[in-house]
Amino acid sequence: MEHVAQLADWMMNEGRRSNDPVRIVSHFCTSLIEAGVPLWRVNIGQRFANPLLIAWGVVWTPEETESYDVTHARMLTDGYVGSSFEYILENRRPLHKSLRGLDPETDHISYLEFAELGGTDYYATLLYYGDSSLHGCTFVTRSKDGFSPRHLEMIEAALPALSSAMEPITMRKSSRSLLRTYLGNGPSEAIYNGTIKRGERTSLEAVVMFSDLRGFTALTDTADEENVFDALDGYFDLIVQAVEDNGGDVLKFMGDGVLSVFTIDAPRDRAHQCCQSVRAAQDALAGLAALDKSRIEQGKPPLDIGIGINVGQVSYGNIGSPGRLDFTVLGGAVNVASRVEGLTKSLGHRVLTTTAVAEAAPELFSKCGVHSIRGITGAIELFHLIE
DSSP: HHHHHHHHHHIIIIIIOOHHHHHHHHHHHHHHHHOOOOSSSEEEEEEEOOSEEEEEEEOSSOOOEEEEETTGGGSSSTTTTTHHHHHHHHHSEEEEEESSOOOOOTTTTTHHHHHHTTTTEEEEEEEEOOOOOOEEEEEEEEEETOOHHHHHHHHHHHHHHHHHHHHHHHHHHHHHHHHHHHHHHHHHHHHHHTTTTOEEEEEEEEEEEEEEETTHHHHHHOOOOOHHHHHHHHHHHHHHHHHHTTOOEEEETTTEEEEEEEEESSGGHHHHHHHHHHHHHHHHHHHHHHHHHHHHHHHOOOOOEEEEOOOEEEEEEEEEEEEEEEEEEEHHHHHHHHHHHHHHHHHHHSSEEEHHHHHTTTGGGEEEEEEEOTTSSSSSEEEEEOO
16 A cells, blocks of 8 residues: 555645646546556546536546536436436445446446446545535546456545545635626635725726616516516626626626626726727627517517616725625716616617717717716716617
């Protein structure tokens, strides 16, 4: 077991500090091969908390090592149902299976595929993490003698060290993934990197975009809960995709309203980010047209939106109480964007912007008059997007 002891020392020191799952799994596999374990394919699967993904992992072969993600939908397919991963996680015990003499009618497709590629023996077992979560790993060999009891003993002896190196990576991935899902790219990175004190903030220039679902109050009064949430999910999907595809961050859902920002890192980026916000608005309208077509075909009422865009100085950071913080943007530019969006219905245009935004893409806009904005001293000129 000298090789396993050396492997454990590397995992708990250099491997744990590397934050590189591909390197860790590669070293794990090559070390076991040097110890005499005839590995051909290894899959280290990690479950983690994420609304979009349920797991991630690393697959090793002698030719390459690569990582992968698993969606929630994948767990409902034949790729998982009836697999070794399902078996070990539900039964909480390893699975050792020969890949010779398989039955195409009853054996899982993964066993059949490995056997077709020359696999002779298969072993699936568990990784135990400090938070009591269970994770899985599988080992396949092409050796004519398969895995011996000694081989399996060495694999099991090395797994605690592998867990010590992979667990912190999984925890970091879970944390970053959850932060990004709930806060967006920019805020999640800021918070993950330590911007966590109440009142800690940064002043910067940004394009602020407010979008709002028109007729939402009437919808909630007339539709059942399922249809209300269906409408909201469809609307949020198209707004988030439009904003993120054009380099912005969705900061907040406020009932049926969405607050998004396109941060400006340097003065030369101002016009570009203004154009990006406009493209996001165009993409949102295109997405809405497709969504409404689908809703009408299903006998559901179409949706409509209003979007207001402004650019200016904002304060970007934490507000709240010591026990409950929120990451947001505040400032006059934010207030103006909100008020501009509020005028979309009365002015009859779905996308309104201030002068500074319209000037970045003048061919896309038409003047919409000078208007007083509640809470803002003096009237401002507005422009509407030509649809």
